[in-house]
Amino acid sequence: MKFTEQLWNAALPVYEKIQAHPFNEELKTGTLPVETFKFYIYQDSLYLADFAKALAVAGTRSSTREELLEFLQFAQNAILVERALHESYFAAYNIDFTSGKAPGCFAYTNYLLATSTFESYEVAVAALLPCFWIYKRVGDFIYANQTTPNPYQNWIDAYAGEEFGVAVNKALAICDRLGEQASETVRNRMVEAYLTSSRLEYSFWDSAYRLESWPV
Numbered sequence: 001m002k003f004t005e006q007l008w009n010a011a012l013p014v015y016e017k018i019q020a021h022p023f024n025e026e027l028k029t030g031t032l033p034v035e036t037f038k039f040y041i042y043q044d045s046l047y048l049a050d051f052a053k054a055l056a057v058a059g060t061r062s063s064t065r066e067e068l069l070e071f072l073q074f075a076q077n078a079i080l081v082e083r084a085l086h087e088s089y090f091a092a093y094n095i096d097f098t099s100g101k102a103p104g105c106f107a108y109t110n111y112l113l114a115t116s117t118f119e120s121y122e123v124a125v126a127a128l129l130p131c132f133w134i135y136k137r138v139g140d141f142i143y144a145n146q147t148t149p150n151p152y153q154n155w156i157d158a159y160a161g162e163e164f165g166v167a168v169n170k171a172l173a174i175c176d177r178l179g180e181q182a183s184e185t186v187r188n189r190m191v192e193a194y195l196t197s198s199r200l201e202y203s204f205w206d207s208a209y210r211l212e213s214w215p216v
């Protein structure tokens, strides 16, 4: 069994909860309130800025030029491609939040930044993988089961799309290579990091659905 299949199995209960979350259910049927989607897009734009930094930092820790370039390309895609999708929604929906990161976004971005900076390259890659793989799986699931017409079609098409799929496959291949070469101890820490990021993915969607703000 590939190492990434072990990761998938370890976090499968979390993934199932993500797929069934009302945010994604309503995205699929196109019934998600626009205010919720706007809040999510704003939070996600803050997320992407830090995600890109975490990818670039992780890349500098790789031992090959090829993987450094892959991670720099992932970071560039987060800023240019994903961010462009967000910009289009900022313009279409007149999004002008200034509230800053909600707790769900804050926790996730800080985890990714800390892990890519202070953990080993292997653990950093495992922590970053759910950002690719879970979005691809959710995008594919929604695309295959969506109600059309759907006001969130561009979002659905982006994450179910081929271009994003190519990046996901590259991230999976890197993680498999690292997992196969790692010691048992490092592999366990990779599983833990993958699981933590998967949980933080759930929290991010849940935070957006609840229009989460700081309690104080």
Ligand SMILES: Cc1ncc(CN)c(N)n1
Binding pocket: 044, 047, 048, 082, 130, 131, 132, 135, 201, 204
């Ligand atoms: C929270 C989150 N996770 C992952 C992705 C896909 N890169 C995203 N846009 N936002």
